[in-house]
Amino acid sequence: MENKNTEKLTIQQIQGKLEYYCAYQERCYKEVEEKLYSFKISTLEKEQILIYLIENNFINEERFAQSFVRGKHNYKSWGKNRIINELKFRNISSRIIETALKEIPETTYLQNFHALAEKNWEAIKAPKGPNKNKKFIDFLLRKGYETNLIYEKLKELDN
Known part of the structure; x- marks a missing residue:
């Protein structure tokens, strides 16, 4: 939804809004740049605000x-x-x-994977077989886990 007040805002006010936007939650450059498009200001002004936010560590x-x-x-x-x-x-x-x-220690990553995989295996109501296996594999692939981990776990749980 377009903000009716965007035309009346000064560059300092827009900058203040974006400072808050970045301080509230970590944002990447792309998110802040997209947020800037909702304000009717020139490309030069947008660039100045982005530079300010980066230099003052609001965007990192x-x-x-x-x-x-x-x-x-x-x-x-x-x-x-x-x-x-x-x-x-x-x-x-x-x-x-x-x-x-590197923020995720390998041991934590694997513990979380095994816990999630076992919980999902139990939750799938289908009887053991290709249908259950497919649901299990698809779920973990959607979650973004590596295929080798998934197939090793499937072999372990299917026995």
């Missing part, structure tokens, strides 16, 4: 990526593949993604 891609990785893994149980794809979609560089993934 590395910090955003680390927070994103922790949050999506710990609260949504996402696997590395889904996290990587979502970060790439937000134009986060491969170097930053690689660094951010």
